[in-house]
Amino acid sequence: MPPFKTTYKISWADTDAAEVVHFSNYFRFFERAEEEMYQKLGFTFNDFIQKYNLWLPRVEALCKFKAPAKFGDILEISLTVDYIKEKSIKYIFTINKKENKQLIAEGYVILVAANKKLGKAVAIPKKFVQKLKTYKKIS
Amino acid sequence: MPPFKTTYKISWADTDAAEVVHFSNYFRFFERAEEEMYQKLGFTFNDFIQKYNLWLPRVEALCKFKAPAKFGDILEISLTVDYIKEKSIKYIFTINKKENKQLIAEGYVILVAANKKLGKAVAIPKKFVQKLKTYKKIS
Amino acid sequence: MPPFKTTYKISWADTDAAEVVHFSNYFRFFERAEEEMYQKLGFTFNDFIQKYNLWLPRVEALCKFKAPAKFGDILEISLTVDYIKEKSIKYIFTINKKENKQLIAEGYVILVAANKKLGKAVAIPKKFVQKLKTYKKIS
Amino acid sequence: MPPFKTTYKISWADTDAAEVVHFSNYFRFFERAEEEMYQKLGFTFNDFIQKYNLWLPRVEALCKFKAPAKFGDILEISLTVDYIKEKSIKYIFTINKKENKQLIAEGYVILVAANKKLGKAVAIPKKFVQKLKTYKKIS
Numbered sequence: 361m362p363p364f365k366t367t368y369k370i371s372w373a374d375t376d377a378a379e380v381v382h383f384s385n386y387f388r389f390f391e392r393a394e395e396e397m398y399q400k401l402g403f404t405f406n407d408f409i410q411k412y413n414l415w416l417p418r419v420e421a422l423c424k425f426k427a428p429a430k431f432g433d434i435l436e437i438s439l440t441v442d443y444i445k446e447k448s449i450k451y452i453f454t455i456n457k458k459e460n461k462q463l464i465a466e467g468y469v470i471l472v473a474a475n476k477k478l479g480k481a482v483a484i485p486k487k488f489v490q491k492l493k494t495y496k497k498i499s
Numbered sequence: 500m501p502p503f504k505t506t507y508k509i510s511w512a513d514t515d516a517a518e519v520v521h522f523s524n525y526f527r528f529f530e531r532a533e534e535e536m537y538q539k540l541g542f543t544f545n546d547f548i549q550k551y552n553l554w555l556p557r558v559e560a561l562c563k564f565k566a567p568a569k570f571g572d573i574l575e576i577s578l579t580v581d582y583i584k585e586k587s588i589k590y591i592f593t594i595n596k597k598e599n600k601q602l603i604a605e606g607y608v609i610l611v612a613a614n615k616k617l618g619k620a621v622a623i624p625k626k627f628v629q630k631l632k633t634y635k636k637i638s
Numbered sequence: 639m640p641p642f643k644t645t646y647k648i649s650w651a652d653t654d655a656a657e658v659v660h661f662s663n664y665f666r667f668f669e670r671a672e673e674e675m676y677q678k679l680g681f682t683f684n685d686f687i688q689k690y691n692l693w694l695p696r697v698e699a700l701c702k703f704k705a706p707a708k709f710g711d712i713l714e715i716s717l718t719v720d721y722i723k724e725k726s727i728k729y730i731f732t733i734n735k736k737e738n739k740q741l742i743a744e745g746y747v748i749l750v751a752a753n754k755k756l757g758k759a760v761a762i763p764k765k766f767v768q769k770l771k772t773y774k775k776i777s
Numbered sequence: 778m779p780p781f782k783t784t785y786k787i788s789w790a791d792t793d794a795a796e797v798v799h800f801s802n803y804f805r806f807f808e809r810a811e812e813e814m815y816q817k818l819g820f821t822f823n824d825f826i827q828k829y830n831l832w833l834p835r836v837e838a839l840c841k842f843k844a845p846a847k848f849g850d851i852l853e854i855s856l857t858v859d860y861i862k863e864k865s866i867k868y869i870f871t872i873n874k875k876e877n878k879q880l881i882a883e884g885y886v887i888l889v890a891a892n893k894k895l896g897k898a899v900a901i902p903k904k905f906v907q908k909l910k911t912y913k914k915i916s
Contacts, residue, residue, distance in 0.1 A: 388801050
């Protein structure tokens with residue numbers, strides 16, 4: 361399946377004194393793409409938080425910064441599901457500049473399903489796993 | 500009484516592409532000074548959240564930006580309690596550059612005590628009001 | 639003329655531990671609406687920064703927080719030009735929840751045109767003033 | 778040599794709706810420790826930017842999130858220089874909760890020296906390399 365894709369336009373508040381996006385913000389762009397993918401798949405915040413009583417805390421995140429992005433640039437963010445294990449998921453992200461397709465950043469985020477009360481990792485709901493396969497990388 | 504004072508050193512992530520602190524961050528510096536004042540007065544997060552079952556949501560905030568601050572500048576933040584009403588408090592803030600005492604920003608924040616369950620304004624705990632008078636503006 | 643309108647969907651990173659949008663972020667939402675208005679009017683970043691050699695630093699900002707907004711809420715942001723003086727502009731913002739039109743926040747930002755080299759306020763370019771009238775409040 | 782150590786107190790704005798520090802902020806805490814190490818070594822912003830005409834852009838960053846940190850927690854951040862190559866540096870970070878030494882996060886950042894005009898990686902200034910050895914990991 362093709363990856364989930366979305367766009368994000370860089371706001372002034374995303375930049376730093378080097379006149380480029382602050383490196384920490386790419387992790388926020390990753391997360392924004394993830395949120396939009398959930399919406400596309402029909403999952404709402406309430407599904408995770410209230411129905412399943414879950415958080416989705418991140419356990420690991422990496423980003424390689426390939427080229428700077430500037431205020432006003434439109435970024436194309438691609439999200440692929442790398443793997444879905446019993447209790448964890450790995451998403452892979454690629455960010456390109458829309459204008460010329462230049463690679464800006466790439467990375468991954470590993471997250472777990474955590475029961476809100478127990479505060480520990482639990483099995484990811486089956487229905488959610490099923491939907492996520494839509495953007496699963498072909499291995 | 501003299502105002503509560505604290506310092507804050509500007510980090511790279513606080514800046515924007517104009518090579519100065521992003522204007523929204525001054526409101527975060529205000530809040531940081533407020534947090535440190537609570538600590539100085541012996542109030543912990545748990546006092547508000549768990550013991551009193553309160554949030555302290557902001558209902559109004561203003562800042563006048565007088566001069567730019569840059570990466571590495573040390574800011575002196577002064578906090579004075581302007582008024583304490585039954586359900587609301589107004590704090591006044593002044594931010595100067597430590598190096599030369601230049602005025603950087605000044606403003607205020609008005610907040611209320613809100614019951615977490617009811618989600619509406621309630622009376623500010625007496626014990627807290629008593630402590631806050633330490634930094635009350637002499638009218 | 640009707641105000642400039644745009645929408646913004648609240649991301650997880652916009653929230654704080656009270657499970658609502660951190661108050662400082664409303665000022666970022668104001669700025670995002672301003673950026674999108676410039677784009678709508680045909681002004682690019684390069685027009686200000688390179689062609690006119692200008693920054694647009696904020697000199698004052700106020701926000702009244704009327705109701706909390708939460709993760710996933712879609713906000714409608716309206717921008718009206720309150721006044722255009724020789725060297726300064728005042729924008730008025732209103733933020734409503736798209737779902738039920740509830741008023742979330744309202745406020746203003748006053749900014750000046752500042753020459754990048756001189757670092758002081760200068761006249762706002764005529765061509766820009768002309769375009770801004772599109773969203774001028776009817777007085 | 779022992780690592781460089783500093784502390785950081787978590788502010789309300791650092792948290793998200795799960796009532797813990799937003800994962801992207803750990804990268805900002807890493808950067809803050811880096812800035813303070815430079816200061817400790819006697820390097821100022823002007824040394825990099827003006828004297829050497831350099832930025833220090835990040836090319837890769839990773840963080841493993843081991844346990845959540847909450848509002849008001851004091852974090853101890855340790856920084857060790859993993860390697861110094863001709864044009865790049867790798868810093869390793871460990872973040873513990875001060876109160877009980879619990880491991881909160883660990884990760885690394887790789888950065889390069891980039892000439893501001895050329896926009897490409899150049900040799901790291903010898904004098905800077907010399908100082909950085911203070912916090913070099915014993916291999």
